[in-house]
Amino acid sequence: MSDHAFATRAIHAGQAPDPTTGSIIPPIYQASTHVQDGIGGFRDGYEYNRAGNPTRSSLETQLAALEGGANALSFASGLAAEDALLRGILKPGDHIVLGNDVYGGTYRLLTRVLAPWGIETTTVELSDADALRAAIRPETKIIWVETPSNPLLKIVDIALIAEIAHAAGAIAVVDNTFASPALQQPLSLGADLVVHSTTKYLGGHSDVLGGAVVFGDDRFYEQIKFQQFAVGAVSAPLDAWLTTRGIKTLAVRVRQHSENAQAIAEWAAARPEFATVYYPGLASHPGHDIAARQMSGFGGMLSLGLSAGANAAKAFAESTELFQLAESLGGVESLIGYPPDMTHASVRGTALAVPENVVRLSVGIEGVDDLIADLEQGLTRLR
């Protein structure tokens, strides 16, 4: 499977027809436990659902194939995946360097849940290699990268970060949620682990929560799998199955998300109502060249800084119709959010605070003319 095109792997990896019935779609194994052939006689290694489930295995095979990984683990949510990864690797006294524009929940997990257990976090502008090197300490175990970042779409050179991490005896972890493996495969650029909120582009239809860790090799698999087994934040069979179904159309969806977002970014860049358009597909974006090198498209996420400030941004987020006001991203339907009060409320007042004039768009795959008309009517309501 590994020599097949991405779109082929997305449809076939881990998705062999049911050998008993020939059902083209593997069944949903909605079971909590598995009969043993004598004590310890596990069929295909399955024992109890927290330890393993065939539907979850299908998804894990599919995820590893998409990222070019050796293995993957599927969790109940992106944050559950992050938590298992961090607890599986870090010990009290260890240190992590985190990009200074990341999903607020990642920062909250590190600073409010893991800090009391002795894990220290430093946030840094990751595009500044000297600042990153200066932030690394002897206890630094992980450099955590989001690129494109949430919500300001900053771009970081993954290969460079991995090189700096490895030189310091640390590992590079990339949250690949925004790009999805359809556009960027961090393991091939030198990252050690990839993490996902599969809730977003991988699931793709805003109907299921999930998360994943994908492993470049065998180094960390057993210890993170142990965390998953011992703590239990696994994806449920139906959720895993919905995610496998979503993944099959990932390549075509992401192509359309990217095309629509590029058109909207170009439209917005020509409008005086927007002081800033944060989209790596614009040549004016500071990370454009790196993004063009390490991504095969620029994705469906973009943020807009309203020239008239915070109140205009909030009003705009409440003025669109096709762009529905909601948390989350990556579904086929367009969403708009106001990060300072929504996804990033937990970082207000910190070094990660999002500018108050910013709205974030998750551009869906509707007709792009309709989407632009919706944004235009949103602007007219501000006058």
Ligand SMILES: Cc1ncc(COP(=O)(O)O)c(C=O)c1O
């Ligand atoms: C970049 C990123 N990483 C991780 C998460 C957390 O994922 P979940 O909501 O599935 O726990 C999110 C959620 O918005 C996200 O945007």
